[in-house]
Amino acid sequence: MKEFDYIVIGSGIAGLTFALKAAPHGRVAIITKKHLAEANTQYAQGGIAAVTKPTDSADLHVADTLRAGAGLCREQVVQTIVEEGPARVQELIDLGMDFTRGESISADGERFYSLGKEGGHSKRRVLHAKDATGREIMRALLAALERAPNVSVFEDHFAIDLITSAKLGLSGENRCVGTYVLDRNSGEVETFCAPHVVLATGGCGKVYLYTTNPDIATGDGVAMAYRAGVPVANMEFTQFHPTCLYHPKAKSYLVSEALRGEGAVLKDLSGREFMDAAHPMASLAPRDIVARTIDSEMKRTGADHMLLDITHKPAPFIIDRFPNIYRKCLEFGIDITKQPIPVVPAAHYQCGGVQTDVDGRTELPGLYAVGEVANTGLHGANRLASNSLLEGLVCAHRAAQSVLAEPQPPADVTLPSWHSGAAEDPDELVVVSHNWDEIRRCMWDYVSIVRTRKRLLRAQSRIENLLEEIRQYYWDFKVTADLLELRNIAQVAELIIQCALQRPESRGLHYNLDSPGHDEAWGQRDTVAQREGRRKSAVRNA
Numbered sequence: 371m372k373e374f375d376y377i378v379i380g381s382g383i384a385g386l387t388f389a390l391k392a393a394p395h396g397r398v399a400i401i402t403k404k405h406l407a408e409a410n411t412q413y414a415q416g417g418i419a420a421v422t423k424p425t426d427s428a429d430l431h432v433a434d435t436l437r438a439g440a441g442l443c444r445e446q447v448v449q450t451i452v453e454e455g456p457a458r459v460q461e462l463i464d465l466g467m468d469f470t471r472g473e474s475i476s477a478d479g480e481r482f483y484s485l486g487k488e489g490g491h492s493k494r495r496v497l498h499a500k501d502a503t504g505r506e507i508m509r510a511l512l513a514a515l516e517r518a519p520n521v522s523v524f525e526d527h528f529a530i531d532l533i534t535s536a537k538l539g540l541s542g543e544n545r546c547v548g549t550y551v552l553d554r555n556s557g558e559v560e561t562f563c564a565p566h567v568v569l570a571t572g573g574c575g576k577v578y579l580y581t582t583n584p585d586i587a588t589g590d591g592v593a594m595a596y597r598a599g600v601p602v603a604n605m606e607f608t609q610f611h612p613t614c615l616y617h618p619k620a621k622s623y624l625v626s627e628a629l630r631g632e633g634a635v636l637k638d639l640s641g642r643e644f645m646d647a648a649h650p651m652a653s654l655a656p657r658d659i660v661a662r663t664i665d666s667e668m669k670r671t672g673a674d675h676m677l678l679d680i681t682h683k684p685a686p687f688i689i690d691r692f693p694n695i696y697r698k699c700l701e702f703g704i705d706i707t708k709q710p711i712p713v714v715p716a717a718h719y720q721c722g723g724v725q726t727d728v729d730g731r732t733e734l735p736g737l738y739a740v741g742e743v744a745n746t747g748l749h750g751a752n753r754l755a756s757n758s759l760l761e762g763l764v765c766a767h768r769a770a771q772s773v774l775a776e777p778q779p780p781a782d783v784t785l786p787s788w789h790s791g792a793a794e795d796p797d798e799l800v801v802v803s804h805n806w807d808e809i810r811r812c813m814w815d816y817v818s819i820v821r822t823r824k825r826l827l828r829a830q831s832r833i834e835n836l837l838e839e840i841r842q843y844y845w846d847f848k849v850t851a852d853l854l855e856l857r858n859i860a861q862v863a864e865l866i867i868q869c870a871l872q873r874p875e876s877r878g879l880h881y882n883l884d885s886p887g888h889d890e891a892w893g894q895r896d897t898v899a900q901r902e903g904r905r906k907s908a909v910r911n912a
């Protein structure tokens with residue numbers, strides 16, 4: 371058994387920020403299923419939204435966030451995160467983060483940061499490192515981690531499930547006391563123990579066939595928390611990014627919304643600017659509206675993609691502002707300074723997640739959730755662009771402050787070792803890849819941008835059958851990372867469908883043709899799913 375003061379599962383912006391803040395105060399284990407830098411954070415393009423100029427204000431940022439969230443944000447949470455954002459961004463700069471600077475010069479002779487604009491924002495407020503903000507954030511955080519004391523890093527280690535005192539039959543308050551972890555290299559399952567466990571496992575884009583997310587995004591944290599009986603909320607709100615590169619050889623390549631912030635416009639294949647008729651902000655409308663309008667244009671015209679055109683801007687500007695997107699598209703034979711970019715919507719961000727307060731506290735003492743895995747109430751029914759890195763930074767900081775203020779002694783107990791089926795199955799690969807494809811295709815076809823009750827029910831019955839098959843398989847055979855991810859995407863798919871069926875209205879990212887309007891009687895209610903007993907699940911509106 372490995373013992374620590376803090377276990378952090380995940381090494382994106384949220385996990386690393388928490389770990390850096392906790393490290394001076396105790397032993398920290400960072401468990402991450404691939405290598406440290408392989409996280410959604412690494413791929414972030416547009417930047418971090420934060421108020422850094424006197425011409426902007428926290429009130430405006432709050433108002434934009436609330437408007438995008440379609441009436442479901444928790445206003446106090448939005449206020450806190452927006453107001454604390456600039457201080458956390460400054461800390462990142464102090465760690466060495468190199469945001470791009472613009473041309474204008476401040477009174478003390480420094481160049482101001484260049485601020486990008488994205489959908490739903492009323493002001494330019496997105497700090498960025500050209501078009502590869504996430505890569506620069508990870509560089510800065512990982513460099514700081516090298517200097518940090520007390521941190522043990524476990525790469526290629528896959529957290530399987532949380533360990534709770536109730537599950538062990540211990541008396542007293544039920545707490546999270548650790549986690550079982552698969553060492554992918556040895557194939558052994560190890561027991562990690564700590565009084566504070568932080569889920570920072572990111573989102574679940576891989577539940578869908580087409581996504582902007584890297585392969586790590588399989589919803590493991592949500593699935594683990596749910597299996598441990600922790601409430602999970604608002605999973606119906608999957609954000610589809612409107613502009614993923616459409617090319618047969620491009621896997622998950624995002625074309626940043628920041629292009630639209632610099633004047634790129636969406637067009638259909640005949641060159642018509644179809645967003646003008648859909649929303650006063652046209653191509654820079656909030657993301658749910660843009661993705662839905664693209665989806666409807668594609669269905670109406672039979673086209674398999676739309677176009678994003680920035681060719682009217684000077685080529686040197688485009689190449690300087692978007693060097694990576696320019697290079698990547700060129701690899702596929704598209705010169706974005708001369709040709710419009712073929713784009714399609716793809717699953718991008720999980721707005722719901724493990725229910726927490728603004729300090730990352732879950733209902734289970736000892737368990738925190740921060741970053742994309744959490745549902746704090748910041749995003750409501752639709753996240754405002756570039757608010758996710760902000761939430762990861764602010765909430766990880768607050769979670770660290772909160773655990774440091776409430777220190778807990780380690781559990782005085784030896785946690786039992788892991789038991790699993792011993793058999794190895796030669797057919798495993800084919801079973802796993804078949805079920806994996808089936809789930810992702812089913813979610814894409816039936817639980818996508820536009821939904822109906824009939825399609826949701828059809829998807830539910832398929833996913834439940836698959837889940838049952840996976841459960842049986844899971845207990846018979848030795849666990850592998852592929853099998854664990856399959857089990858988790860199936861679980862998260864079921865939760866998305868359950869929450870979608872529970873919401874009797876369309877709101878933000880959840881658009882149901884059978885109930886197309888807001889249901890005002892619902893007010894600010896969330897859909898909350900919580901496991902009761904071994905298999906039974908209850909979904910309620912809270």
Ligand code: FAD
Pocket residue numbers: 379380381382383384385401402403404406408409410411412413414415416417418419503504527528529530570571572573582583584586590591624718719740741742743755756757758759760762
């Ligand atoms: P992640 O960065 O995803 O990190 C999750 C970590 O958990 C990874 O290290 C992963 O390996 C690990 N992990 C997961 N499961 C397990 C397990 N079972 N065991 C062990 N480890 C595990 N947001 C913005 O605000 N601005 C942007 O410009 C922006 N651009 C984006 C561009 C792209 C292409 C994508 C995909 C997302 C973008 N987002 C952006 C969203 C944002 O990047 C993410 O929401 C954010 O980075 C999530 O950070 P996180 O720390 O919560 O999770």
Ligand code: SIN
Pocket residue numbers: 414415416417625626627628754755756757758
């Ligand atoms: C982008 O650069 O378009 C992504 C921004 C985000 O997801 O917040």
